[in-house]
Amino acid sequence: MPEILMFQGTGSGVGKSVLAAGFCRLLKNRGFRVLPFKAQNMALNSGVTPEGLEMGRAQFVQAEACGVFPDVRMNPVLLKPQGAGESQLIRMGKVVRTCSAREYYTMAEENFRIAKEAFDSLKTEADWIVMEGAGSPAEINLQATDIVNMRMAEYAGAKVILIGDIDRGGVFAWLKGTYDLIQAQHRPLLHGMLINKFRGDVSLLQPGIEQFKQIVPVPVMGVIPWREMKLEDEDSQNLQSKIVPDAKLEIAIIRLPYISNFTDFDPLKQLSGISVRFVNSVAELESAELIIIPGSKNTLYDLRFLHQKGFAEKLKQLSGHTWILGICGGFQMLGEKVDDPENMESSAKSGTGDSESGLGLLPMKTVLAGDKKLVRREYHGQNWLAGLNWTGYEIHLGQTEFHENPQEPFVVPEVAEMHKAALGVIERKRKIIGTYIHGWLESPEIIQKLFALLSSETFDIPFSFQENKEREMDELALFLEEHCDVDKILQN
Numbered sequence: 338m339p340e341i342l343m344f345q346g347t348g349s350g351v352g353k354s355v356l357a358a359g360f361c362r363l364l365k366n367r368g369f370r371v372l373p374f375k376a377q378n379m380a381l382n383s384g385v386t387p388e389g390l391e392m393g394r395a396q397f398v399q400a401e402a403c404g405v406f407p408d409v410r411m412n413p414v415l416l417k418p419q420g421a422g423e424s425q426l427i428r429m430g431k432v433v434r435t436c437s438a439r440e441y442y443t444m445a446e447e448n449f450r451i452a453k454e455a456f457d458s459l460k461t462e463a464d465w466i467v468m469e470g471a472g473s474p475a476e477i478n479l480q481a482t483d484i485v486n487m488r489m490a491e492y493a494g495a496k497v498i499l500i501g502d503i504d505r506g507g508v509f510a511w512l513k514g515t516y517d518l519i520q521a522q523h524r525p526l527l528h529g530m531l532i533n534k535f536r537g538d539v540s541l542l543q544p545g546i547e548q549f550k551q552i553v554p555v556p557v558m559g560v561i562p563w564r565e566m567k568l569e570d571e572d573s574q575n576l577q578s579k580i581v582p583d584a585k586l587e588i589a590i591i592r593l594p595y596i597s598n599f600t601d602f603d604p605l606k607q608l609s610g611i612s613v614r615f616v617n618s619v620a621e622l623e624s625a626e627l628i629i630i631p632g633s634k635n636t637l638y639d640l641r642f643l644h645q646k647g648f649a650e651k652l653k654q655l656s657g658h659t660w661i662l663g664i665c666g667g668f669q670m671l672g673e674k675v676d677d678p679e680n681m682e683s684s685a686k687s688g689t690g691d692s693e694s695g696l697g698l699l700p701m702k703t704v705l706a707g708d709k710k711l712v713r714r715e716y717h718g719q720n721w722l723a724g725l726n727w728t729g730y731e732i733h734l735g736q737t738e739f740h741e742n743p744q745e746p747f748v749v750p751e752v753a754e755m756h757k758a759a760l761g762v763i764e765r766k767r768k769i770i771g772t773y774i775h776g777w778l779e780s781p782e783i784i785q786k787l788f789a790l791l792s793s794e795t796f797d798i799p800f801s802f803q804e805n806k807e808r809e810m811d812e813l814a815l816f817l818e819e820h821c822d823v824d825k826i827l828q829n
Contacts, residue, residue, distance in 0.1 A: 339463045342827070343495035345470035345486055347511035351502035352533040354395040355566050356817070357469045361402035363814040363823065369464040373399030376452035377414040377471060377485040379424070381597040381634045384775075385713040385730040390430025391415065394600060398568055399467065402810050413455035414448050414484070416441070419635045419682055420595065429455070432709055435681075445482035452484050453492055460493075468495055475518035487523040496528035498826060499555070503542075504534035504563060509549055516553050529558035529826055536563045559821030568809060576615050584612035585794055589625035591648060592617050593639040593666075598632040598732070601664060604778050604802045619647045626791045627660045628652065630667030632775070635682050636705070636735075640670050640693045649696055656698055660768045660791055665733050668771035672701035672737065681705045681734055698769050699762065705735040716774060717749040721763050722786060729776035731760070737773075748774065779803065 342360060346353045357373065364371045378393035384407065385391055392412040400407040409430035416424040419435070426433045426441065428451055436444075460466055472479075474486040483489070490497050499515060501508040512530055519527070530553075535542065539560050546557050576592065576599060590602060592615040606613045614621065622628055630652075633639040643649045652661060663671040672695040680691060682705055695703075710731050718725035738758050748760040761772035768790075777783055779802040788796045817823065 339460050340465050340827070340829075341460075341468060341493045341495040342465065343468035343470065343490050343493070343497045344500060345474050345490070345497055346472070346500045347475070347502070347508075347515045348473050348505075349471075351500045351505075352561075353469050353500055354398070355568055355813070356500060356531070356533065356561075357467050358395075358399045358402040358568060358810065359813040359817045360826075361399050361467045362810040363817055364465045364467070364827075365402065365404050366811070366814055370462070371403040371465045371467060372405065372459050372463040373403060373411050373467050373469070374456055374459060375412050375469040375471070375485065376456070376489045377416070377448065378412050379416040379418065379471065381417055381595065382600055383415065383417065383598070383732065385711050385732050386430065387713055388430070389711045389713065391427055391432075391709075391711055391732060392430060394598075395469065399469075401806065403467075408459075410455040410459050413452050417597075417634055418595070420638050425634075430711075442479075442482045445484060449484040449488070452489065456489075456493060466493070468493065470497075473515060474523070475515040477518055480520060487519060487526065490526050491523060495526065496826075496829075497526045498558070499527060499530045500533050501530065502534050503532050504536065508532055509545060509552075512549070513553055516555065527555045529556050529822075531558060531821065532560045534563045535560050556825075558826050559817075561817070561820045564816060566809075566813070568806065568813070578614040579606045579612060580614065581610060581612040585610040585796070586612070586627070586788065586791055587625045588613045588627045588629065589616045589622050590614065590629040590631055591643070593631060593633050594642055595633050595635040595639050596631050597634045598665065598775050601631065601775055601778055602629065604784065607800070607802070607805060608784075608796075608798060610796075619651045622648075622651060622655065622659075625659060627662060627787075628655065630661070630663040630670055632664055632733075633666030633670075636666040636669050636675055636703075637677055637682055637691055637693045639666065640675060640695065643670065643696070644694070652696055652698070656767045656769060658768070660770065661698065662787075663769075663771040665731075665773055665775060668773055669695070669703040669733075669735060669737060671696055671699045671769060671771045672703055673697050673699075675703045675705065675735075677705040679706055698767060699739075699764060699771060700741055701737055701739045703735045703737045707734070707736065709734050710773075716760070716777070718747055719749050720745045721747040722761075722783065725780065725782050725786070727777055727780040727783060729774040729779075731773050732775065733773060748772070 344357045382394040384397040390409045396412040415427040418424045470486040501512045676692040713730040743759045743762040746759040781798040
């Protein structure tokens with residue numbers, strides 16, 4: 338039977354996912370077979386497994402940290418918010434239905450059964466399982482229907498490490514309050530606490546830790562300094578711009594209300610001399626050499642957002658002068674219209690369907706119908722990207738068709754008949770690029786091709802994104818070894 342280590346937090350965004358990934362790599366580097374697990378995830382950032390199944394991005398990263406392929410058993414239940422208080426429910430990598438929060442909690446026991454079955458299957462294949470909770474176990478209104486925090490920890494027999502974020506302030510109150518609100522039968526599962534994102538002189542914090550020992554009977558097992566993390570984040574609330582004075586290139590990414598798969602742009606943020614800004618206003622587009630419309634979990638809602646906030650008009654004005662790139666939902670928005678006849682993403686309940694005018698930058702129309710497209714494979718370039726091959730994935734609803742053959746498709750079609758549809762196109766006169774493919778910017782060769790359109794300067798792109806990620810995971814593991822009492826955390 339494997340050892341089970343679980344990271345829970347005093348709230349969302351305290352660093353659970355990253356610290357779990359760090360301990361996955363730490364244990365792997367100590368020679369153990371390690372697997373990640375999160376019973377239920379809520380995130381707009383997801384990925385596609387080699388089998389064509391969908392799971393949360395955090396567990397993708399953690400699987401990489403373990404040195405294994407992602408497997409939907411690592412995240413058996415996934416919720417993807419899509420507006421009007423509704424989320425898409427995904428079980429074992431497949432869409433089940435769209436439901437409200439109230440409807441979801443009526444399915445708690447069925448979801449818990451699925452989560453337990455996935456965990457039981459995984460635990461036969463590992464020496465250690467590193468689990469992650471969600472939100473906070475102190476959410477007393479949700480404890481009865483919990484499937485991801487203390488109930489899951491109890492079922493798994495996990496040692497629970499509670500993480501508090503001192504950067505937010507009041508970390509001792511967060512930790513004490515969480516301890517008090519955890520149900521009494523679950524408190525013995527708390528093995529230790531970690532204080533994360535500390536800035537300054539740790540000796541000044543030590544008297545507080547000594548006093549805290551008298552208040553809560555759970556030891557603080559580490560104070561982790563604030564550190565810039567280069568691993569993908571699944572929470573859009575944590576989106577960070579990268580501002581570079583006198584940058585060679587300015588890249589502006591429109592921060593859509595339902596932005597998804599925003600980790601597509603992490604490789605750009607790791608390049609020197611490149612500013613990458615998530616923007617909220619039209620005025621912020623002026624200085625950009627490249628404007629990106631990212632993926633969306635609710636294309637119609639975010640398309641309306643572009644119209645209402647003046648982005649649509651501004652993008653039309655800038656087309657032909659500034660390069661505009663749309664990815665996935667952003668690609669769909671570049672067309673003339675997006676229809677949702679079956680209300681697959683819309684909040685309309687009339688059954689008559691919904692639609693929205695697109696940006697009118699490409700001669701195409703998208704209909705949101707049919708099954709979600711989920712595929713991970715190797716793609717082959719043509720025309721603009723001739724001779725290039727890369728691995729990426731598609732994860733979207735809808736079929737996009739051009740009114741005429743695309744002027745310059747840059748992805749070799751899957752089948753010869755795909756003359757009216759395209760996975761990626763470039764329109765040089767209007768300076769428009771659109772694609773359904775995620776992960777293509779992890780290719781240094783593609784980034785070189787893209788930057789050549791934006792500037793006459795020469796750019797040195799000296800890294801493999803995957804090699805960079807592997808190096809970051811190893812450095813994170815060493816960082817945790819230095820600042821945590823790892824042996825105490827791992828002991829029974």
